[in-house]
Amino acid sequence: MKNQQIVTAFKKASRSAGGAQDCVEIAHTANGGRAIRDSKNPDGGIQYCTPDEWAAFLDGVKAGRFGV
Template structure:
């Protein structure tokens, strides 16, 4: 298994479930990182983030660094 192997299904944010909103979807990778894709293009490109990168991003979101 490679670090970038996707080990869970992609999920959309709960706020966008069931609606017509399009957003990104997130899945876990084998190394504990995350894979991100555009929900409008599920067969398109996927971005991969190492665990440290994802943790830094998540902390920044939780700290409100990106605004509302």
């Protein structure tokens, strides 16, 4: 699907540095969304978020809705 085309390299989350067990990598997609994968298993599949879904996720993180 064209709007899910990955247009940047995957980048490991900054919180994943230093031996963290749960690591994710994020890349930008052509439609402004994001592609997310497990850095320990990069061939295990990719989860795609639309721009609106990604914005809602970031809002939730900033609001502390995920307990981190």
